[in-house]
Amino acid sequence: MKIWTHIIALSIILIMPALAFAGVYSYEDGNNVIGYVQTYEVKDHESLIEIARKFDLGYTEIIAANPELDPFIPGKGVSVEIPTSWILPDVIPSEGIVINLSEMRLFYFFNLLGSQLVMTLPIGIGDEGNDTPVGNFRVIEKIINPSWYVPESIRKEKPYLPKVVLPGPDNPLGSHALRLSSGNILIHGTNKPWGVGRKVSHGCIRLYPEDIPRLFQLVSNDTKVTIVRQPIKVGKKGSRVFIEVSNDPEVSRDYFHEAVELLKKKNLVDVISVERLFKALNDRTSIPLDISKQ
Helix, strand or coil, X not given: CHHHHHHHHXXXXXXXXXXXXXXXXXXXXXXXXXXXXEEEECCCCCCHHHHHHHCCCCHHHHHHHCCCXXXXXXXXXXXXXXXXXXXXXXXXXXXXXXXXXXXXXXXXXXXXXXXXXXXXXXXXXXXXXXXXXXXXXXXEEEEECCCEECCHHHHHHCCCCCCEECCCCCCCCCCEEEEECCCCCEEECCCXXXXXXXXXXXXXXXXXXCCHHHHHHHCCCCCEEEEECCCEEEEEECCEEEEEECCCCCCCCCHHHHHHHHHHHCCCHHHECHHHXXXXXXXXXXXXXXXXXX
């Protein structure tokens, strides 16, 4: 019995550094809205890009939540909405890593001492023509200080690049990388943190330099990785119904029809306000909005 106690204690000690500074939340089945929206007063010379990183948000998230502000010079003393609240992706069962391309965010589901926990982190993804693929994958390799073997397609665009970029400040893979079973797709750090929350990669998934070591520490080989594109998510918190809508130009589907189908699937059509639903679909703030009837 003492041996198991020591093992559990050691596990907590090893995991806690990864949890201490990252967005880790507990959740229960049936209550899948996590976090809460905050406000922040802009300091002198701060940009929304800097504020986003301070709160572990991506560029697109903070811009969508504050469309009226200049992203580079919002203005000292201005109140900024910090959208640190999310509806969990609709993936059943929720396990391992789930990446939602529409909101450019990663969710890592795990259990600790019987509690269901999820870590969520902003990401950068593939740009047009180099789209990050959707599908089911697994982590097949964990790499510390990875070397970047430059693909021929990139060397054709940038012939000045060497065949291999060794670990260091010029390596675009950052300090850690997780190789997926697709082979050429990595979840990795970056030497260009401004790319988090943007479509700038050649298909890989980028994390802030301070986030990738925390995820790397928690994830093991063979962890399931599910990549989806869900611009609309529906969830509940207590008796309230929420919808989160992201503006994803890669999606040509009818947002209203998709929202209604999701609400039907969860038997929530009769308890929502159509007026609130239309407003959420129109604003597309990427923030969970209460669309309950009363």
